[in-house]
Amino acid sequence: KQEVTQIPAALSVPEGENLVLNCSFTDSAIYNLQWFRQDPGKGLTSLLLIQSSQREQTSGRLNASLDKSSGRSTLYIAASQPGDSATYLCAVWDGATNKLIFGTGTLLAVQP
Amino acid sequence: EPEVTQTPSHQVTQMGQEVILRCVPISNHLYFYWYRQILGQKVEFLVSFYNNEISEKSEIFDDQFSVERPDGSNFTLKIRSTKLEDSAMYFCASSPNGSGEKLFFGSGTQLSVL
Numbered sequence: 001k002q003e004v005t006q007i008p009a010a011l012s013v014p015e016g017e018n019l020v021l022n023c024s025f026t027d028s029a030i031y032n033l034q035w036f037r038q039d040p041g042k043g044l045t046s047l048l049l050i051q052s053s054q055r056e057q058t059s060g061r062l063n064a065s066l067d068k069s070s071g072r073s074t075l076y077i078a079a080s081q082p083g084d085s086a087t088y089l090c091a092v093w094d095g096a097t098n099k100l101i102f103g104t105g106t107l108l109a110v111q112p
Numbered sequence: 113e114p115e116v117t118q119t120p121s122h123q124v125t126q127m128g129q130e131v132i133l134r135c136v137p138i139s140n141h142l143y144f145y146w147y148r149q150i151l152g153q154k155v156e157f158l159v160s161f162y163n164n165e166i167s168e169k170s171e172i173f174d175d176q177f178s179v180e181r182p183d184g185s186n187f188t189l190k191i192r193s194t195k196l197e198d199s200a201m202y203f204c205a206s207s208p209n210g211s212g213e214k215l216f217f218g219s220g221t222q223l224s225v226l
Contacts, residue, residue, distance in 0.1 A: 031212035043219035102155040
């Protein structure tokens with residue numbers, strides 16, 4: 001059964017710092033991996049999608065990498081800003097069950 | 113960018129009542145989904161829907177739940193007799209062609225069962 005885990009569960013950094021969020025999954029048979037942002041009590045905003053054949057995707061200050069064979073993805077945020085404070089979720093499209101399976105999330109706080 | 117729209121944003125109901133959560137997926141998408149997130153827990157899959165029928169459902173999606181696409185634009189989730197544990201944020205999502213495609217999520221309906 002596919003399990004998606006995110007480390008750390010919570011992270012607090014000063015403004016301007018570069019940071020890395022980690023995501024791991026137990027079954028490498030995935031179609032893609034998506035990173036989402038969730039503000040408190042709000043919906044899910046898609047940040048980046050990496051297809052299983054890709055190694056990384058970039059959007060602005062965000063860079064996501066995927067190492068499918070080792071079951072890992074990282075989300076790199078450059079020059080963090082207080083507005084980046086949110087929960088970041090990774091999700092894999094699981095090939096075995098044909099579902100998008102979410103991780104536990106990382107709660108990020110960027111201190112001004 | 114096109115959006116998935118969900119209504120209402122908040123719904124409060126009494127235990128045992130029926131609720132219908134509504135969603136308008138992106139117009140040219142063919143696959144539709146419901147997910148839910150209980151406070152403090154993971155976002156979890158409920159059901160997927162394609163070609164006017166359920167294609168996958170989770171063990172959570174029991175006989176109390178049903179989905180429908182009553183017309184060409186709406187996609188609804190009905191809970192027949194709500195329980196306290198149904199309190200959660202419910203997300204609708206759609207994708208153009210299913211597996212391996214990007215999912216577009218709505219902003220959610222916060223359901224509170226009292």
